[in-house]
Amino acid sequence: xxxxxxxxxxxxxxxxxxxxxxxxxxxxxxxxxxxxxxxxxxxxxxxxxxxxxxxxxxxxxxxxxxxxxxxxxxxxxxxxxxxxxxxxxxxxxxxxxxxxxxxxxxxxxxxxxxxxxxxxxxxxxxxxxxxxxxxxxxxxxxxxxxxxxxxxxxxxxxxxxxxxxxxxxxxxxxxxxxxxxxxxxxxxxxxxxxxxxxxxxxxxxxxxxxxxxxxxxxxxxxxxxxxxxxxxxxxxxxxxxxxxxxxxxxxxxxxxxxxxxxxxxxxxxxxxxxxxxxxxxxxxxxxxxxxxxxxxxxxxxxxxxxxxxxxxxxxxxxxxxxxxxxxxxxxxxxxxxxxxxxx
Ligand SMILES: Nc1ncnc2c1ncn2[C@@H]1O[C@H](COP(=O)(O)OP(=O)(O)O)[C@@H](O)[C@H]1O
Ligand SMILES: [Mg+2]
Numbered sequence: 108x109x110x111x112x113x114x115x116x117x118x119x120x121x122x123x124x125x126x127x128x129x130x131x132x133x134x135x136x137x138x139x140x141x142x143x144x145x146x147x148x149x150x151x152x153x154x155x156x157x158x159x160x161x162x163x164x165x166x167x168x169x170x171x172x173x174x175x176x177x178x179x180x181x182x183x184x185x186x187x188x189x190x191x192x193x194x195x196x197x198x199x200x201x202x203x204x205x206x207x208x209x210x211x212x213x214x215x216x217x218x219x220x221x222x223x224x225x226x227x228x229x230x231x232x233x234x235x236x237x238x239x240x241x242x243x244x245x246x247x248x249x250x251x252x253x254x255x256x257x258x259x260x261x262x263x264x265x266x267x268x269x270x271x272x273x274x275x276x277x278x279x280x281x282x283x284x285x286x287x288x289x290x291x292x293x294x295x296x297x298x299x300x301x302x303x304x305x306x307x308x309x310x311x312x313x314x315x316x317x318x319x320x321x322x323x324x325x326x327x328x329x330x331x332x333x334x335x336x337x338x339x340x341x342x343x344x345x346x347x348x349x350x351x352x353x354x355x356x357x358x359x360x361x362x363x364x365x366x367x368x369x370x371x372x373x374x375x376x377x378x379x380x381x382x383x384x385x386x387x388x389x390x391x392x393x394x395x396x397x398x399x400x401x402x403x404x405x406x407x408x409x410x411x412x413x414x415x416x417x418x419x420x421x422x423x424x425x426x427x428x429x430x431x432x433x434x435x436x437x438x439x440x441x442x443x444x445x446x447x448x449x450x
Contacts, residue, residue: 160203164192167242177203178212178379184249188235192247193374197432199403200415201311206424210450212246214436215377220248221444222376225346230339233362233372245450253362253372257323259305259312260332262340264298265355267291267382267394269314282316292355292384292394298340300333305360331369332361343376350443352397353389355382378439397439402432 162172162180173189174181177198182190193212197204223232233250240247263270263280270280271291278285281301289295302320303312321329336359347354358380360373374380378398385395405428406413406421413421424432440448 160196163194163196164243164247168240178215179374187252188249189252190239190243190247191250192243194246197379197399197402199399199406199421202421204402204421204424206429208429208433208436210433210448211379211436213450214440214448215374215379216246216248217448218377218440218443219374222343223371226339226342226371226375229342230335230371231368232375233370250372251362251364251370253364253370255305255360255362255372256328256332256369257305258315258320258332259303260336260359260361261301261303261314261356262298262336262359263301263356264295264340264344265353265382265384266293266295267355270301270356273314281314282318292389298337298344300336302332303358328369335361335369339371347376347383347443348386350445351386352439352442353384353386355384357381378436383439397435397442399432401435402428 160175160177162175164180165172165182168182168190170182170190172180173183178194178196180192180194182192184190193215195207195209195211197206197208197211220234220237223234226232233253234248235251236249239249266274266280266285266289273280274285274289278287280299283299283301286296300317301314302317303314304323306312317329317333320332324332339359340354340357343357344354354376357376359371359375362370362372364370381398382400383397385393385397388395402424405411405424407415411422413419437448440446
């Protein structure tokens with residue numbers, strides 16, 4: 108597999124040829140900004156053909172993106188900064204779904220900004236400015252260009268999702284042994300750090316052990332990632348709990364400045380990157396999600412007619428599912444920030 112997978116490694120806009128179609132998800136070959144090529148050589152799990160994602164904001168901005176991800180698009184802003192635009196695209200099970208969720212990009216951007224501010228005393232972040240062009244107002248920020256760390260830093264305070272699946276097989280998550288008798292939704296004795304690979308385009312992120320992560324990051328950076336992730340999760344979990352929301356787990360992405368400083372980047376503590384549960388319902392034994400879980404449940408249920416194992420792109424979402432998903436994202440935003448969302 109050959110690719111450059113970190114946005115900060117991408118060529119400056121003027122070095123690249125006119126962008127072609129951006130293929131995101133699960134492909135044999137990806138042509139990216141004229142010069143980015145991912146060629147599968149059989150050494151990794153075979154990717155499936157998935158989604159074609161075309162830059163949505165390039166034309167309105169009069170710019171070529173240097174990176175089109177499943178959700179976000181990055182544009183060269185100046186030598187040291189990117190314009191990071193959150194679209195309304197939604198991904199599930201590594202597919203970009205054919206139906207966007209209206210305003211989602213704005214909710215993710217506004218909620219990330221709120222969290223960056225709450226967490227400012229704990230960790231530096233990549234935000235430079237919210238002064239952005241009109242077509243992306245509310246959904247874009249100007250961010251510092253960073254060298255992204257090649258792992259996703261996940262903290263879990265509760266057992267669910269892939270952690271719950273792994274626990275049922277091995278009574279451990281990412282190599283961390285856990286007590287017997289836990290169930291889906293159990294609070295863990297203490298929050299755990301469970302890194303995953305930051306997969307190249309088209310390949311699933313994979314949970315890895317702490318030791319495997321150290322091979323990618325080195326010992327010093329690895330320890331710092333774990334300690335920082337757990338510290339930020341604990342603070343965020345407390346803030347969310349005070350607002351009636353359980354932060355079951357979350358994923359952070361960190362980058363580094365040229366001088367090595369670790370900086371919190373990407374989106375933070377959003378319904379795309381986290382599991383939020385209603386705290387009152389939780390005490391009654393119910394897991395009510397204000398996040399992407401609702402969508403995943405619909406896709407996995409019989410009603411969607413979609414089989415995750417089929418390798419086919421998920422179907423368009425019915426209007427009712429789009430509306431209900433949007434409402435959950437808005438609830439998370441409003442309950443956490445205490446402010447009404449204004450589109
Ligand atoms: N400050 C930053 N500097 C460089 N790259 C960044 C920064 N913040 C986020 N990124 C990267 O930008 C991309 C955001 O796009 P996204 O849609 O989330 O991509 P993906 O499909 O990989 O999830 C990610 O690859 C993320 O690592
Ligand atoms: Mg992402």
